[in-house]
Amino acid sequence: MQLEILNSGIIYKNMSPGFKSESAYLPNLVSLSEKEILCFIRIGSAFYSPDGKICQFRSIDAGNTWIQENPIELNQSDENYHYTAPHCTTTSNGELILLVNRKQASNDETYQMDNNITQHIIFTSRDKGKTWTGYETYIPQSNPYLDTPSNIIELDNGQWFLGCEEWININTDRTLYIKGFGIFSDDRGKSWNHKIDFPSSHDKTKMYSHSRYTKSLDGKIRVLQWTQTIGGQEDFDAHIAMSDINGENWTAPEPTGIPAQTSWLADMGHGNFVAVYTHRTGFNPGIKAVVSTDFGKSWNNTDPIILWDSVGQEFLGVQTIPEYPKSHDNIAFGKPNLIRINKNELIASWWCTQACVTHARYARLKLK
Numbered sequence: 001m002q003l004e005i006l007n008s009g010i011i012y013k014n015m016s017p018g019f020k021s022e023s024a025y026l027p028n029l030v031s032l033s034e035k036e037i038l039c040f041i042r043i044g045s046a047f048y049s050p051d052g053k054i055c056q057f058r059s060i061d062a063g064n065t066w067i068q069e070n071p072i073e074l075n076q077s078d079e080n081y082h083y084t085a086p087h088c089t090t091t092s093n094g095e096l097i098l099l100v101n102r103k104q105a106s107n108d109e110t111y112q113m114d115n116n117i118t119q120h121i122i123f124t125s126r127d128k129g130k131t132w133t134g135y136e137t138y139i140p141q142s143n144p145y146l147d148t149p150s151n152i153i154e155l156d157n158g159q160w161f162l163g164c165e166e167w168i169n170i171n172t173d174r175t176l177y178i179k180g181f182g183i184f185s186d187d188r189g190k191s192w193n194h195k196i197d198f199p200s201s202h203d204k205t206k207m208y209s210h211s212r213y214t215k216s217l218d219g220k221i222r223v224l225q226w227t228q229t230i231g232g233q234e235d236f237d238a239h240i241a242m243s244d245i246n247g248e249n250w251t252a253p254e255p256t257g258i259p260a261q262t263s264w265l266a267d268m269g270h271g272n273f274v275a276v277y278t279h280r281t282g283f284n285p286g287i288k289a290v291v292s293t294d295f296g297k298s299w300n301n302t303d304p305i306i307l308w309d310s311v312g313q314e315f316l317g318v319q320t321i322p323e324y325p326k327s328h329d330n331i332a333f334g335k336p337n338l339i340r341i342n343k344n345e346l347i348a349s350w351w352c353t354q355a356c357v358t359h360a361r362y363a364r365l366k367l368k
Contacts, residue, residue, distance in 0.1 A: 001272055001291050003305045006364040011039050011057055011066050011349065013359035021045040023358035025052075027349040028151075029339045030088040030096065035062050037339075037347060038129050040072070040086035040098065041360050050105035052082040054098075056129060063347050063362050072098065072123055074134045080105050083121075087151035097152050097189075098123040098132070099162075120148060122189045137189040145170045150213040152189065153221060153247070160185040161247040162192070163213045163223065175231045178207040182247060199252040200241065205230065208239060208253055212337075214265040219245040222296060224263040224275060225253060238263055238277065240296050257301045258290060264338040266346050268367055271295045276307065276336040276348045286310040287336050287350045289365065307363045308333060308352055332358075344368065 014022040025042045032038065037059045044052030053071040074081075081102050088098040102119040123134040139146060145167040153161045161184055168177045179201040183192040200208045208225040216222050221243040227236040238260035239253035260277035267273055273292045279285055287308035290299045310333050333352035340346050346365045351358060 001293050001367055003274065003289055003291060004366045004368060005305065005307070006345070006366050007064065008307065008363035009064075009361065011360040011362050012041055012043070012055070012068065014357055017357050023047070023049075024360040025351045025358060026084065026086060026335050027337060027351060027360040027362075028086045028088055029337050029347055029349050029362075030090060031339050031341050031347075032090075032128050034342045034345075036060050036128070037063055037341070038088065038096075039066065039349060039360070039362075040088055042084050042086065044082065047358075048084075050082050050103075052084055054083045054086045054100055058129070062341060062345075063364050069129075072100075072132050072134075074102065074121055074123075085148065087148070089151040089153060091154045094126075094128075096123075096125040096129055097154075097160075098125075099137075099148060099152050099189075101148070118146070122152070124188075135190070137185075137192075139164065139192060140183065140195060147209075149209070149211050150223075153213060153215045155215075155247055156219040156245055158186075159247075160189055161213075161221065162189075163211055165209055165211065167209075176207075177230050178209040180208055180211060180225075182250075184247070196248060196250075198241070198250050200225070200239075203253075206236065206239075206253075207232070210262045212262070212264045214267065216267040217269055221247055222265055222267070222273075224256070224258075224260070224265050224277075226261045226263070227253065227255075235259075235261065235281070238275075240265075242296075256296070256299055258299055259301075262335050264336055264348075265296070266338045266340045268340060268346075269343065272367065274338065274346055274365070274367060275299065276338045276350075278334050278336060278350075279304075280331070284309070284311060287333060287348070287352070289338075289348065291367065305365075307336075307348055308350060308361065310352065 012024045028040045039057040042052045056069045057066045085101045102121045123132040147165040166179045180198045184194040210226040213223045227239045238258045241253045263277035276289045288304040290304045292299045336350040338348045349362045
């Protein structure tokens with residue numbers, strides 16, 4: 001099986017950088033049909049800026065063109081709040097579930113990693129994103145920082161599942177450690193009444209983060225994870241793990257050979273999976289995609305397809321990036337997302353910086 005790029009282009013880009021500072025980060029896609037796609041993007045003056053809003057874009061021609069719609073906000077009190085980390089999914093009845101982070105505006109750089117001011121908001125829509133209803137969801141407390149790196153998943157038994165990460169020792173001089181766990185809800189995310197620790201949380205030599213969870217066609221959940229030494233000074237290839245159909249029991253992460261940091265999976269059926277990922281090392285950094293024909297056990301890592309060539313434009317403002325996690329402040333592309341739109345086509349999205357403007361792009365792919 002091979003991937004072919006059918007077309008690619010811009011979802012949103014600030015075309016007037018001389019008049020306004022506006023960056024488009026963290027695009028997240030959801031398919032309403034083979035042709036109709038929604039994309040949710042954080043738009044603000046910088047990655048962590050206190051003016052970020054979640055803006056919705058719609059395509060009715062499988063990504064060829066995009067129309068910007070209204071920002072998604074909780075209520076009229078949002079003037080002093082900013083948003084980030086949009087992750088959307090659909091339920092079995094076609095309802096859209098959008099999870100975002102909401103924070104009170106502040107210019108304090110350390111405050112971005114503070115659980116005390118982060119709210120987790122769920123927006124739902126039953127009319128294909130034309131109108132939204134929002135409410136705060138209360139995730140079990142985690143200190144000092146809790147990340148929700150992926151979308152809520154509706155399990156076959158009707159429960160909602162959410163994968164979370166606890167960033168231990170962030171913003172301290174102690175060694176960073178990231179611990180993953182899953183939570184379950186029976187009341188549409190208003191409460192989370194059950195928690196499990198993943199096998200990876202007991203690993204004494206590696207830590208797993210930026211985990212992107214995908215519900216496979218067989219009802220099980222698969223996840224690709226950025227894998228590092230504890231502390232984050234060295235990267236391993238991305239690891240993959242899988243749950244049972246109820247999301248309760250998980251395999252230990254296994255190496256994939258993919259030289260990835262952030263990544264995303266899509267199940268194309270019959271054991272065929274596609275992974276899109278960031279590759280920030282070596283001579284050919286960029287956004288790339290690979291294929292597995294054996295349920296993710298092996299990948300065509302010797303022949304990835306390049307979706308975004310970032311040679312010479314890997315970092316912002318520096319020749320080399322600082323140590324992790326401060327390196328987040330200087331990366332120039334990231335967070336690829338991937339969805340299946342029909343039996344052999346997919347759409348990928350990512351953010352990247354070119355000529356000082358950070359924007360969101362897409363590529364439509366065909367597996368053949």
